[in-house]
Amino acid sequence: MKTLYLDTFSGISGDMFLGLLCDLGLDVEQLKAELAKLPVSDYQVNIKRERRHGIEGCRFSVNHQEDHHHRSWSHIDQMLAESHLSERSKELARRFFRRLGEAEAKVHGISIDEVHFHEVGAVDAIVDLTGAAIGIDLLGINKVFCSPLPLSRGIGQCAHGALPLPAPATVEILQGRPVYDSGCDKELVTPTGATLVRELAEFTPLPDRAVGRVGYGVGGWELADRPNLLRGILYAQEHQPTTSDAVELLESHIDDSTPEQLGDLLERLFEAGALDAAYVPLQMKKNRPGQLLKVVCQPAHSQTLATLIMHHSSAIGVRSQPCHRYRLQRHEVTIATTLGTAGVKLLFDHDQFLRLSAEYDDCRRLARQHNLPLQQVYRLVENSAYDQLPQLLKETNHD
Template identity: 60%
Template sequence: MKTLYLDPISGISGDMMLGLLVDLGVELSAIESELCKLPVSGYALEARREARRGITGCRVHVTIDEHHHHRTWAGIDRMLADSALPEAARELARRIFRRVGEAEAKVHGVPLETVHFHEVGAVDSIVDIVGAAVGLTLLGVEQVVCGPLPMSQGTVLCAHGAIPLPAPATLEILKGLPIIDGQCDKELVTPTGAAIAAEIAEFGPLPAMTLETVGYGVGGRDLPDRPNLLRGLLGETTENGEIDRVVVLETHLDDTTPEVLGFLMERLLAAGAFDVGYSPLQMKKNRPGLRVTVVAPPPLADRLARLLLRESSAIGVRRYETERLKLRRDSATVATELGEAAVKLIYEGEKLLRVSAEYASCRALAEASGRPLPEVYRLVERAAEAFFPV
């Protein structure tokens, strides 16, 4: 499986992602050709070789002559939906913008449809997001894996004035995903970069692969303590990319209340655990108890183990790293009589095995329509099976 591993040495932004894709072999002219299908003007793209701390990569510079042009999420989404972009790139760009829009809506306390974009809605960011979606499609990547993203400290100026780093929208986008302390007072991960990574990538260690190409996307700043680069490793993964590594955390409890257990599961999942499960067992002194099992990305093992110790009565946690055989997943939306719904596509290699409706999307449709949730599930899955025949 053709796999791209993103190594966020100094974070990720939209222009760094564009530069990386060009450095990996995507022709900038091919990206520009697709961007011309959008009713957006007043910009120019230039790819040039630049070095950061002695390492050379590609920087894609977006020059714009349009300023302070605010756009709503609904307007951007409608523009993309009506465009002649290739379907895969068009839908990926829409999902990335939706992530940013939902984060902005949460931060500012407004409905998604009324969100006004400032920096993210400007021409350069539209170019970054759509260009990244087009570039990934042209590169033919089947799987993207990303390392944990480095978070900054301090403040950054935006349309609303000085805001703390990481930007509030960035943190909303990265909920449930692994982050680390970047030990930097400059913005390393922008909302646009965070949304691209969150939408296209699984987060985890470098997978076993036959390495083919290495590329570098160059950031605008020349940082004093690190090369301001987004590195990409492109290659073929073994076992069709279906095996990765996870950490399993376990502990036994016999004196924790159901209320605490419910809260514990919520905290562990919010902190980035892939899965949390409770199973009954008989413990010493004939006490009924339970086993807590947490499956997580290896970089989060320490954080989740300490969270488990703090939030429960456990005084010890067992941990081990193991392989995980998994099926490839993709996301899509389908139209139903109740509105659009998100579905999950499950693949074995290139074969589509099944399509399943996403709970959150079905629940929203059930609440809006007054229909029973099981009926909504059936409605969505029938629509999905017609659109994606197994």
């Protein structure tokens, strides 16, 4: 397993990300061969060494004839689905374009099926996003971490005319993710760059381990206040019993909320991005029984969740503390059974498969649909999953 850390001090775009992957060792000819599997022509990939503020990296760009054809999201998705790309590359690329399509649909107030891309449907954007999926697959990158993103201010130009920076689609894609004001009037984080980070990365501090291979993807701007580079650190496989990441723990003592209010609060917390939340019985001052609420979340979500706790319970304060969690890796898959489809979680210690677990909601649905005991459905789903395990491991690159 390889882990990539993105140091986005000057933002991220699709071409910067591909330039970074090339600088980290992505085989350019192999990348071109994979891209040739798409029914897209009349373009040329250019990769060269350039410097920004004296730091050298790889500049990735696409030259193509002017394209006035506005491709719809459904056309792009079908093109990718029917391509001969690897399953992982295909799945990632389709995720990228769906995320971008949903953002464009939200911004313009239409359904995703009505979205007709301009920049996104252009040849260079198709190459950037599909190339990123191919590069992740070819380099064997299984995990991506990212620093907070620097957003720009001002007005930018696009096919729709003048738009505020950051672009509306970029803001939509990055909801709930950590950002800060860069003070720059050039577009540092593009919609394609935001899409890549949203679909691939977790936002964390720099990993506490030996620095691996370092690469730089070069952007198109010449900026006075910073080098227009995307720095990445590629860490080779390092066996640890579990994966560790930074989280925040929120706690509050609650003694005068009803059970209905407490149940509703848990649902709201999970909907707002809590990783875990639970109540612990508590004996409080004046001999009052109460509840200790404990919430685990990503640091970027802590303020939102703390505010939600105080708005939707009797709590008048919330404690927070940074901490780390150790966890197994998991892959969620859907399998076919004699009762119908059901979700299953596959649990791994890096590349070592440990066990699997059937999804409760799906098992409950099947149990009620077929009037069977829930325990019996659990056994049937998990037995079916074990029967299909060799294929499932292959599909998740753990064969």
